[in-house]
Amino acid sequence: xxxxxxxxxxxxxxxxxxxxxxxxxxxxxxxxxxxxxxxxxxxxxxxxxxxxxxxxxxxxxxxxxxxxxxxxxxxxxxxxxxxxxxxxxxxxxxxxxxxxxxxxxxxxxxxxxxxxxxxxxxxxxxxxxxxxxxxxxxxxxxxxxxxxxxxxxxxxxxxxxxxxxxxxxxxxxxxxxxxxxxxxxxxxxxxxxxxxxxxxxxxxxxxxxxxxxxxxxxxxxxxxxxxxxxxxxxxxxxxxxxxxxxxxxxxxxxxxxxxxxxxxxxxxxxxxxxxxxxxxxxxxxxxxxxxxxxxxxxxxxxxxxxxxxxx
Amino acid sequence: xxxxxxxxxxxxxxxxxxxxxxxxxxxxxxxxxxxxxxxxxxxxxxxxxxxxxxxxxxxxxxxxxxxxxxxxxxxxxxxxxxxxxxxxxxxxxxxxxxxxxxxxxxxxxxxxxxxxxxxxxxxxxxxxxxxxxxxxxxxxxxxxxxxxxxxxxxxxxxxxxxxxxxxxxxxxxxxxxxxxxxxxxxxxxxxxxxxxxxxxxxxxxxxxxxxxxxxxxxxxxxxxxxxxxxxxxxxxxxxxxxxxxxxxxxxxxxxxxxxxxxxxxxxxxxxxxxxxxxxxxxxxxxxxxxxxxxxxxxxxxxxxxxxxxxxxxxxxxxxxxxxxxxxxxxxxxxxxxxxxxxxxx
Numbered sequence: 001x002x003x004x005x006x007x008x009x010x011x012x013x014x015x016x017x018x019x020x021x022x023x024x025x026x027x028x029x030x031x032x033x034x035x036x037x038x039x040x041x042x043x044x045x046x047x048x049x050x051x052x053x054x055x056x057x058x059x060x061x062x063x064x065x066x067x068x069x070x071x072x073x074x075x076x077x078x079x080x081x082x083x084x085x086x087x088x089x090x091x092x093x094x095x096x097x098x099x100x101x102x103x104x105x106x107x108x109x110x111x112x113x114x115x116x117x118x119x120x121x122x123x124x125x126x127x128x129x130x131x132x133x134x135x136x137x138x139x140x141x142x143x144x145x146x147x148x149x150x151x152x153x154x155x156x157x158x159x160x161x162x163x164x165x166x167x168x169x170x171x172x173x174x175x176x177x178x179x180x181x182x183x184x185x186x187x188x189x190x191x192x193x194x195x196x197x198x199x200x201x202x203x204x205x206x207x208x209x210x211x212x213x214x215x216x217x218x219x220x221x222x223x224x225x226x227x228x229x230x231x232x233x234x235x236x237x238x239x240x241x242x243x244x245x246x247x248x249x250x251x252x253x254x255x256x257x258x259x260x261x262x263x264x265x266x267x268x269x270x271x272x273x274x275x276x277x278x279x280x281x282x283x284x285x286x287x288x289x290x291x292x293x294x295x296x297x298x299x300x301x302x303x304x305x306x307x308x309x310x311x
Numbered sequence: 312x313x314x315x316x317x318x319x320x321x322x323x324x325x326x327x328x329x330x331x332x333x334x335x336x337x338x339x340x341x342x343x344x345x346x347x348x349x350x351x352x353x354x355x356x357x358x359x360x361x362x363x364x365x366x367x368x369x370x371x372x373x374x375x376x377x378x379x380x381x382x383x384x385x386x387x388x389x390x391x392x393x394x395x396x397x398x399x400x401x402x403x404x405x406x407x408x409x410x411x412x413x414x415x416x417x418x419x420x421x422x423x424x425x426x427x428x429x430x431x432x433x434x435x436x437x438x439x440x441x442x443x444x445x446x447x448x449x450x451x452x453x454x455x456x457x458x459x460x461x462x463x464x465x466x467x468x469x470x471x472x473x474x475x476x477x478x479x480x481x482x483x484x485x486x487x488x489x490x491x492x493x494x495x496x497x498x499x500x501x502x503x504x505x506x507x508x509x510x511x512x513x514x515x516x517x518x519x520x521x522x523x524x525x526x527x528x529x530x531x532x533x534x535x536x537x538x539x540x541x542x543x544x545x546x547x548x549x550x551x552x553x554x555x556x557x558x559x560x561x562x563x564x565x566x567x568x569x570x571x572x573x574x575x576x577x578x579x580x581x582x583x584x585x586x587x588x589x590x591x592x593x594x595x596x597x598x599x600x601x602x603x604x605x606x607x608x609x610x611x612x613x614x615x616x617x618x619x620x621x622x623x624x625x626x627x628x629x630x631x632x633x634x635x636x637x638x639x640x641x642x643x644x645x646x647x648x649x650x651x652x653x654x655x656x
Contacts, residue, residue, distance in 0.1 A: 011653065045652060048509055050505070072513070075509055075512075080509040086501060086502040086503035086504070088503055090329075091326070095329065100506070131333070
């Protein structure tokens with residue numbers, strides 16, 4: 001659905017995005033993570049055909065974003081939720097959506113149905129005729145999401161969809177995005193919210209002007225932290241760790257505050273052997289579990305590593 | 312290249328109209344300012360002058376002149392003349408009493424109780440004479456009757472009427488400043504341009520939609536206000552002038568040709584200004600500078616450097632067409648997606 005090769009954008013002497021290559025499949029939810037000023041919004045704008053590319057190539061469903069005619073077609077098949085809702089405050093929720101539906105060329109009959117369906121799904125149908133100015137931030141964000149979906153786009157670009165929302169509004173928006181995911185829509189998500197990215201995204205990429213990492217969240221955790229089996233035993237300090245070095249698939253074994261940490265090629269496969277060896281060494285095993293690093297840990301490791309490298 | 316779609320232009324314009332309707336400041340500006348300029352101000356200016364106007368003399372005074380001598384052609388210098396008919400004579404330094412002058416040229420003369428027609432006077436003193444179709448330069452008139460010329464009140468009314476022409480150029484120039492500041496800077500502040508730019512709508516369609524949405528109400532209000540203005544002016548000035556001064560061709564050119572051209576200059580000027588400012592007030596202050604060249608033209612006309620006649624107005628319209636073309640070119644360059652998202656601050 002989205003294919004980029006060595007995508008780049010400069011603003012004068014400032015490099016906003018450099019050498020970004022992505023390949024996002026239909027129906028995939030792809031998260032782009034990165035600090036402020038990393039080039040996430042610039043990337044979305046380039047992919048939406050809003051700003052030009054300084055270098056590289058980008059295709060949306062086979063259409064070239066560099067071609068002015070094809071750019072217009074791209075804009076017709078995508079939905080964009082920008083960082084700020086950008087609604088017409090004096091107009092009603094219905095009128096806001098109706099205006100965009102007309103610009104997207106939606107059929108008049110379908111238009112009404114679609115707007116009703118969206119406002120009902122986002123629990124705003126009862127307030128459809130009220131001016132948006134009186135809506136809460138969460139409600140405005142929902143209207144902005146409805147606006148991005150009013151023409152049933154194949155591809156959705158969401159820039160910080162839950163930014164600034166209270167927890168309950170965030171949950172409503174997130175659940176709605178999960179519904180969209182189930183519908184099989186391709187979603188490109190720009191976010192700072194790592195928990196959200198972990199819950200929603202099939203794959204994530206970390207960007208800081210250039211691409212730092214990309215993959216499934218659990219794969220990235222493995223890549224950056226390895227796979228660990230944590231074992232809590234009684235009197236663990238008395239164990240001689242060198243006696244475990246011959247366990248198949250073992251990378252290393254350490255003793256930490258959480259217990260014995262076995263770094264293994266496949267913790268699930270090797271767990272029985274580790275437990276057997278511990279018992280044979282006389283250890284009293286209390287708890288065995290695979291350690292999982294959160295996306296936040298992974299993100300901080302990637303960004304931290306990059307910062308260290310740049311120093 | 313893709314053709315501009317009128318339905319999209321109209322959709323954008325209709326959305327803008329819906330927003331204007333809900334903006335009290337724009338609604339009041341659209342109603343009150345033209346109303347004051349085209350109904351109240353004409354009354355304030357014209358009524359006092361009209362009420363003090365006296366009927367112009369249409370009959371010469373009976374001076375009881377009986378000429379006994381005739382002078383045809385040639386030049387007459389110095390001397391005193393009584394009951395003489397001069398035809399086609401150039402006179403200088405003479406004193407005349409109870410004479411008739413036809414088709415004469417007079418310099419440094421003292422004329423008393425005489426009939427003067429189809430002649431020219433320069434540096435003369437005229438006492439109790441009838442003047443009919445006489446051009447005058449530095450002439451002192453006393454107890455005389457000037458025929459075939461507007462009275463002072465009529466002249467003042469006509470001058471004030473010319474001055475009011477300025478209002479009909481100011482309305483379509485100022486109204487866009489107010490509307491554009493809200494529609495462009497407002498949209499910028501509200502950050503609603505990005506989702507709009509993400510739709511399959513061309514830059515030209517968006518710009519044209521916005522221009523139409525400002526041009527239509529501004530011109531409609533101007534044209535609607537022209538109707539009560541014509542009625543008021545004719546009611547006040549008609550009896551004094553003995554004819555209905557409006558509408559005449561000059562006014563129609565100003566209201567229906569120059570008006571839309573000024574309006575477009577103002578809109579496009581404001582598009583350019585809006586790209587560089589971040590608040591409505593600054594946009595309005597800078598936008599109002601667009602009025603200056605227009606006021607300048609009329610100021611020059613009112614002090615008599617040029618006349619507000621059809622050829623001058625048509626020439627000015629031609630200049631405005633060129634200015635509009637240049638501004639439209641600049642506006643289309645500034646009102647581009649990339650420009651808006653990257654450079655508009």
